[in-house]
Each structure stands twice: as C-alpha cells, then as structure tokens.
Amino acid sequence: MIDQSLYEEFRDIGRDIFVTGLTSSHGGNMSVRVGDKIIIKRRGAQFGRLKRTDFVETSFRGKDSGIIRASTELIVHRAIYEKTSALAVVHAHPRTAIVLSLSRDEIIPIDNEGSYLLRKIPVVTVEMASGSKEMAEKVSEALRGYKIVMQRGHGCFAIGQTLEEAYHWVSALEEVCDIILEHKLMGEPLIEYRKHSESYKNW
Amino acid sequence: MQGWAGKILDIDLSSGSIQTVPLDMEMARLFLGGRGLGARLLWDLVGPEVEPLSPENVLIFTTGPITASASQTSNRFNVSSKSPLTGTILHANSGGWWGMQFKRTGYDVLIVRGKAETPVMIEITPEGTAVKDASHLWGKTVFETTEALGQSRNKRNVLCIGPAGENLVRIAAIMNDKERSLARGGPGAVMGSKNLKAIVVEGKEKNEPEDKEQFKFLSYETGKLLKASPLTSQALPEFGTAVVMNVVNEIGALPTRNFQQSQFEGADDISGEAITDNILVKKQACWACPIACTRITKTTSGKEGEGPEFESSWAFGAQCGIDDLEVITEANYLCNDLGLDTISMGNTVGCAMELAEKGLVDADLGFGRADRLHDLIRDTAYRRGLGDEMAEGSYRLAAKYGAPELSMTVKKLELPAYDPRGMQGQGLVYATSNRGACHETGNMLGPEVLALPRLLDRFATQGKAGIVSVHQHSAAVIDSLVYCKFANMAVAEEFFARVLTAVTGIPYTADDLMIVGERVWTLERLYNLREGFTQADDTLPDRLLNEPVSDGPSKGHTARLAPMLEEYYAFRGWDKNGVPKPEKLRELGLDNLK
Numbered sequence: 001m002i003d004q005s006l007y008e009e010f011r012d013i014g015r016d017i018f019v020t021g022l023t024s025s026h027g028g029n030m031s032v033r034v035g036d037k038i039i040i041k042r043r044g045a046q047f048g049r050l051k052r053t054d055f056v057e058t059s060f061r062g063k064d065s066g067i068i069r070a071s072t073e074l075i076v077h078r079a080i081y082e083k084t085s086a087l088a089v090v091h092a093h094p095r096t097a098i099v100l101s102l103s104r105d106e107i108i109p110i111d112n113e114g115s116y117l118l119r120k121i122p123v124v125t126v127e128m129a130s131g132s133k134e135m136a137e138k139v140s141e142a143l144r145g146y147k148i149v150m151q152r153g154h155g156c157f158a159i160g161q162t163l164e165e166a167y168h169w170v171s172a173l174e175e176v177c178d179i180i181l182e183h184k185l186m187g188e189p190l191i192e193y194r195k196h197s198e199s200y201k202n203w
Numbered sequence: 204m205q206g207w208a209g210k211i212l213d214i215d216l217s218s219g220s221i222q223t224v225p226l227d228m229e230m231a232r233l234f235l236g237g238r239g240l241g242a243r244l245l246w247d248l249v250g251p252e253v254e255p256l257s258p259e260n261v262l263i264f265t266t267g268p269i270t271a272s273a274s275q276t277s278n279r280f281n282v283s284s285k286s287p288l289t290g291t292i293l294h295a296n297s298g299g300w301w302g303m304q305f306k307r308t309g310y311d312v313l314i315v316r317g318k319a320e321t322p323v324m325i326e327i328t329p330e331g332t333a334v335k336d337a338s339h340l341w342g343k344t345v346f347e348t349t350e351a352l353g354q355s356r357n358k359r360n361v362l363c364i365g366p367a368g369e370n371l372v373r374i375a376a377i378m379n380d381k382e383r384s385l386a387r388g389g390p391g392a393v394m395g396s397k398n399l400k401a402i403v404v405e406g407k408e409k410n411e412p413e414d415k416e417q418f419k420f421l422s423y424e425t426g427k428l429l430k431a432s433p434l435t436s437q438a439l440p441e442f443g444t445a446v447v448m449n450v451v452n453e454i455g456a457l458p459t460r461n462f463q464q465s466q467f468e469g470a471d472d473i474s475g476e477a478i479t480d481n482i483l484v485k486k487q488a489c490w491a492c493p494i495a496c497t498r499i500t501k502t503t504s505g506k507e508g509e510g511p512e513f514e515s516s517w518a519f520g521a522q523c524g525i526d527d528l529e530v531i532t533e534a535n536y537l538c539n540d541l542g543l544d545t546i547s548m549g550n551t552v553g554c555a556m557e558l559a560e561k562g563l564v565d566a567d568l569g570f571g572r573a574d575r576l577h578d579l580i581r582d583t584a585y586r587r588g589l590g591d592e593m594a595e596g597s598y599r600l601a602a603k604y605g606a607p608e609l610s611m612t613v614k615k616l617e618l619p620a621y622d623p624r625g626m627q628g629q630g631l632v633y634a635t636s637n638r639g640a641c642h643e644t645g646n647m648l649g650p651e652v653l654a655l656p657r658l659l660d661r662f663a664t665q666g667k668a669g670i671v672s673v674h675q676h677s678a679a680v681i682d683s684l685v686y687c688k689f690a691n692m693a694v695a696e697e698f699f700a701r702v703l704t705a706v707t708g709i710p711y712t713a714d715d716l717m718i719v720g721e722r723v724w725t726l727e728r729l730y731n732l733r734e735g736f737t738q739a740d741d742t743l744p745d746r747l748l749n750e751p752v753s754d755g756p757s758k759g760h761t762a763r764l765a766p767m768l769e770e771y772y773a774f775r776g777w778d779k780n781g782v783p784k785p786e787k788l789r790e791l792g793l794d795n796l797k
Contacts, residue, residue, distance in 0.1 A: 034666050036774060036776070087669045143714075199417070202417065
C-alpha cells in the first residue's frame with residue numbers, strides 16, 4: 001500500500017492543483033506507477049483534501065477489483081503507462097487552456113519560460129470525452145512525443161518521472177495560456193524576440 | 204553519411220584478414236549504435252564458451268548515428284566485449300576526439316578478432332587500413348605510445364593500451380587521445396591478450412544531417428538549455444566533475460575507507476574547489492562540447508596532465524583515507540599513463556589497506572598511507588609482488604586472503620563514489636547494472652541529490668524501481684547514440700529524438716528512444732543470464748546490506764535492497780527470478796534471438 005512519503009506527495013500536489021484553480025473540487029485525477037501496479041486517486045475524492053484512504057492500487061495491465069473505486073480515467077492512465085515511459089500522470093482542467101483548446105489544434109507559447117519548457121502543446125479531439133478507449137488511445141499516442149497534451153474542451157494530461165514533474169507541466173501550460181489570452185485581449189501585434197521561433201510549429 | 208555510414212570494418216588478427224561488411228540497417232534502427240549495437244553484435248559473436256582473454260573474444264568499437272554530427276557532445280564512442288574482470292557483458296565509453304575521427308573514416312563499427320603472433324597496431328586512414336608491426340611500442344606507456352604515433356587532435360587520433368593492458372591486468376583500461384579512457388571491466392586486458400597495442404585513425408568523411416535546418420534549430424535550442432542549466436554552464440566548467448565531492452559528503456553518502464564510513468573529514472581537500480584553487484592550469488573540452496569539464500592540472504613537482512575527475516579523486520582519496528590532493532592527482536596521471544581504471548584501482552588499494560589493517564595480508568599498508576599509493580599502482584600495472592594479486596581486482600584479491608566480503612564490488616566490478624546506504628536508489632542501480640557495480644548505467648545522483656529532474660526522498664524505496672529503470676533505459680540510449688551523460692542533465696530525450704530524426708531522416712519520438720533503451724538493457728540481461736548469472740548476483744556487498752552507517756546524516760541506514768528489487772523485477776515484466784518473461788521479449792523484438 002501507499003507509503004507515507006508517496007502519500008504526502010499526492011496530498012500536497014493535489015492541494016496545490018486545487019488551490020491554484022487548475023481543477024474544480026472533485027475534477028481531474030492523478031496516479032503513479034509502482035512496480036507492476038498503479039496507485040491512483042479514487043473516483044470522487046476531493047483534490048484538495050486527499051486522505052490515505054483516497055487511493056486505489058490496481059494492476060498495470062490485468063483486471064482486478066480495484067477498478068471499482070478507481071478514477072473514471074483509469075483506462076487513460078493505463079494506456080499512458082503502457083505506451084510511454086511515464087512514471088506519473090496528472091489530469092486537470094485548467095480553464096484558460098480549455099478555452100484556447102476550443103479554437104486551436106496546437107498551443108504554441110509566446111512567453112520565454114513556456115517556450116523553454118513546453119515549445120508546443122498538441123490538442124486532440126475525441127468524441128467520447130471521458131474515460132473512453134478512443135480517448136485513451138489518442139492521448140497516450142500524443143504523449144509519446146510530448147510531455148503534456150490538451151484534450152479539446154476537457155483538460156490536459158501531463159506525464160513525468162514524478163507527480164511533481166507532471167504537475168509542473170500543468171502549471172506551466174496554464175501560465176502559457178493565460179499569457180496568450182491576455183496578449184490577444186490586449187490586441188497589439190507580437191514583437192518576436194525568439195530566434196528560430198518559426199521552428200516551434202514543427203516541434 | 205547521414206547518421207550511419209552503413210559499414211563495419213572487421214579485422215581478424217589471427218589470419219590477418221581485413222574486411223568491410225555492410226551494417227545490418229534493421230539492426231541499426233533497433234539498437235542505434237554505441238553500446239546497443241555493440242551488445243547486439245556481441246550476442247552473435249561471443250557465447251558462454253569463450254574465455255575473456257582468449258583469441259575467441261572480440262573487441263567491438265562502435266560509434267552512434269549522431270557521432271561526429273557536431274551536435275553538442277557528439278564525440279563519444281563505445282567498446283563492447285566480454286569482461287575478464289566480471290565475466291559479464293562489458294561496455295565502456297569515452298570522449299575526446301578518437302570516436303569522432305573513427306566515424307570520419309567511414310565506418311560505424313570496428314570488430315577486432317583473434318590474436319596477433321607479435322605486437323601489432325591498426326592504422327585506418329583515407330588511404331586504407333593496415334595491420335602494422337608494433338614491437339617497438341610494446342612496453343611503452345600510454346603517453347609515450349600516443350606521442351610516438353603522432354596524435355594530432357583534429358587530424359590523427361591514437362587509441363592504445365599501456366603496460367597494464369599488456370600484462371593482462373584485469374582492471375586495465377584502453378586509453379584514447381592520451382588521457383581519455385574506456386575503463387570499466389578491463390577492456391585493456393582484452394586488447395593486450397590480442398597483442399594489439401594501438402589503433403590510429405584519420406578520417407575525411409562527414410556525418411551531415413538529412414534535415415539541416417531542423418538540426419540547426421535543435422543545436423541552437425540545445426545550446427540554450429546547456430547555458431540555462433547551472434550544472435552544465437557553471438558547476439562543471441568551473442570545478443569539473445569533482446564539484447559534487449562536497450555535496451555527496453555533506454549528505455553522508457561519500458564512501459570512506461573502503462565503505463567503513465560514509466563521510467570523509469578530508470573531502471574538502473580533494474574537492475573540485477580544491478582542484479580549482481590549487482592545481483588547475485586550464486579547463487578543456489572534448490570535441491563539439493561546450494561544457495568543458497576536463498581539468499588540466501599541474502602539481503608542485505612539475506608533473507602535468509588531465510584530472511583528477513570526481514571518481515578518481517574519491518577512489519584514491521576518501522576510499523583510501525588519503526587527503527593529499529597532489530598525491531591523488533599524480534596517482535591519476537600514473538593510471539592514465541599505465542592504462543588503468545582509476546575507480547577499480549583505488550578500490551583495490553582501499554581493499555588491500557583494510558586487509559592489511561585487519562592482519563589478513565602481511566604488508567606495510569593501511570588507510571591514509573599516501574606514501575605507498577604510487578608504488579602500489581606501478582606494481583599492479585607491472586604485476587610485481589602484492590601488485591600481481593591486486594592486478595586481479597579487489598574481489599579476487601580479497602577472496603585469496605579469505606575475506607571476499609571486504610571487496611566492495613557487485614559482480615566483481617568495484618563500486619563508484621556513492622554509498623547506497625545514503626542513496627537507496629543508487630544501491631538498486633549498482634545491484635542490477637549489467638556490467639557490475641556502475642553509476643553510469645542509471646545514475647541516481649540527479650534525482651536523489653541534485654534534484655534533476657526532481658528531488659526524491661533519498662531514503663525512500665517505494666517507487667524507486669521505476670525511476671531507476673527509466674534512468675537505466677535513458678543511459679542505455681545515450682550510450683547508443685552516443686552522447687555524453689552530462690548533456691542529459693540539461694537536455695531531455697525529447698531533444699535527442701528530434702536530433703536523431705534530423706540527422707537520419709527516420710522519425711523517432713522520445714518514447715521510441717526509451718524503448719531502444721529498454722531493448723538494450725534487456726539484451727544485456729539476457730547475455731548475462733546466458734553466461735550463467737542469476738538473481739543471486741543482483742546484490743550488494745554484505746557491509747552495505749547489514750552494517751548501518753555509524754554517524755552523520757545517513758546514520759542508522761543500511762541499503763534496503765530487497766523491496767526495491769522485488770518492485771524492479773515486477774516493473775520490468777521479469778519473473779521473480781529476474782528472468783524477462785516471453786511476452787516482454789516479444790514486446791521488445793528480442794524473442795527471435797538465437
């Protein structure tokens with residue numbers, strides 16, 4: 001079962017994700033891979049108030065009763081661990097990123113930090129927006145080449161070696177999107193300052 | 204060429220045959236180059252019936268698809284063989300210029316088989332390849348040989364062995380460009396067993412990227428990342444690799460006096476700061492490297508050379524209880540000149556010191572005896588007196604005197620400079636490393652100490668197996684491309700994948716590369732299993748498992764290997780005996796190996 005060190009990481013990052021507005025009280029989920037198992041937030045647990053009993057341990061590939069309490073998106077988490085070298089996954093609903101995903105097929109940062117960290121964030125579209133096989137396939141495939149992807153109108157999935165790393169990409173994504181939106185609202189032309197910035201589209 | 208030249212140079216020293224054979228491009232796609240390609244070729248060429256120092260063993264020198272492309276740190280190359288020290292698969296890699304120059308000869312791989320009747324050298328130039336008499340060089344040191352063969356940094360590069368390799372010392376290194384080394388596992392002894400003194404290369408061909416614009420963009424972005432990282436832009440250039448000496452000591456993970464303690468009171472005197480303040484002449488960089496971690500140093504006696512690097516300074520310093528930086532530095536010069544692995548040499552001296560202090564060896568020796576260090580190194584290289592026994596490595600030395608538990612080794616390879624009682628994940632790295640105890644095959648210094656990419660609880664064990672595995676795969680990929688691991692401390696696999704794509708024109712994602720890493724790691728595991736190694740060999744010295752650290756920040760800790768190892772096998776899809784399951788082999792395309 002989850003040890004104290006790992007529980008504290010889940011609890012603290014869950015709290016940060018909620019208080020920084022990256023998800024609503026019960027939305028989103030996160031998991032880590034341990035050996036051939038996945039430890040994932042249980043369905044319906046509050047992100048900002050995670051207790052030791054709010055986690056489910058389930059197998060990486062096979063079937064077990066753990067799925068009855070696991071997050072709805074377990075199928076996506078499993079696919080990501082299957083297809084990528086991720087050891088942690090964070091799924092959140094960052095609102096500005098969701099707004100931008102409604103009108104763009106990719107999000108390209110215009111700020112320095114975002115360019116440095118993310119370069120480009122692909123946006124994928126799925127018909128069944130939550131916990132579907134289609135969603136699992138599209139999101140996990142996109143994460144083979146990127147560390148964070150947006151699902152149009154729904155939210156983001158980020159991967160890392162630790163929860164902290166995946167959380168970092170989510171937080172960075174929302175900052176990127178806030179800056180893009182605010183610059184757009186300001187309505188002034190962008191003065192490009194980044195050499196080779198045209199190449200970010202090909203990232 | 205665009206990534207691969209598509210050619211293997213195959214030389215049999217017994218028959219004198221020199222052949223050019225095509226590189227199997229499907230094999231290249233699956234294993235890339237360097238360590239991966241070396242392992243795959245070795246699987247076919249050297250089976251369990253082959254004794255490591257017999258003519259049937261081979262040396263496989265491999266470059267990677269990005270070697271000589273001028274992507275930052277694309278200077279490195281690899282040698283693969285069966286180790287005379289461990290009996291496991293051997294892979295070692297080195298920087299400098301030789302790898303780049305060999306690639307420019309138009310070959311990806313050099314295979315050396317058999318044994319020459321008399322000492323020889325190989326010369327590969329645009330005019331052709333020749334096996335030449337080297338009797339006049341036999342007995343000469345590395346520095347003498349390198350100079351005699353006309354080393355010229357960007358035009359003509361020399362790789363050779365010193366007296367240690369000639370004398371079949373099991374911890375002998377192959378040296379290139381005078382003071383760079385392919386060190387671990389005793390490749391110098393394999394070269395000596397073939398009567399091969401040197402390989403000289405001159406090349407004219409270029410590794411030009413298929414997508415030049417994208418390559419230019421990626422080089423620019425990589426440069427930005429290397430500059431933005433304090434490790435690659437400040438710490439390593441300013442202090443060299445020994446910059447971590449004080450850091451590792453402060454957390455109580457610097458093995459001291461043959462791992463009897465984990466903090467050294469003299470650490471500051473042998474640190475990167477001390478090197479910079481007292482003996483540094485200038486810093487130096489390998490080909491196409493903006494980091495420049497190499498130290499050119501000079502002692503008060505007027506001797507000058509490269510180093511010491513962190514591991515060497517630790518091995519002759521803390522591990523032997525010696526805090527005299529000049530003695531340590533000159534020990535490092537000696538090892539370079541005689542052709543010895545400094546990590547194994549320092550460990551073996553430390554082991555001999557403990558054997559002597561415990562009265563198990565009758566020798567005028569003990570921890571802190573700086574006055575004995577240089578003689579012991581020379582005696583090892585020339586196999587004189589106690590040195591003849593030390594030339595067998597610390598495990599065989601300690602076993603001979605009835606105390607194998609005093610050898611700080613895994614699979615008979617001496618441990619590097621991190622005490623796993625203070626870095627639990629590093630213990631798992633050592634225990635599972637395919638070439639024996641090694642930090643370079645998945646170093647946890649980043650996540651457990653330097654917060655790269657994120658800081659982990661260094662005493663925690665849950666979840667470590669996955670992180671160790673990912674780091675092992677990453678290291679295997681870097682060793683196969685071949686890049687420098689320091690670049691990876693600032694630049695992630697998503698960059699390496701895009702550079703590989705730009706150079707070769709073949710699309711690779713970051714996760715494609717990680718699968719290559721897992722394939723390489725698993726193949727090496729299969730090689731060792733075929734040699735007879737078992738789960739029982741995935742362990743650590745008894746001292747680390749059962750003797751708690753007595754003092755300092757790691758006080759009370761032992762290496763808690765068992766739970767991590769269980770999680771490790773499960774993570775990897777191996778059975779409880781550490782054998783990869785058939786479905787895992789199918790997944791990695793390794794199920795059809797013969």
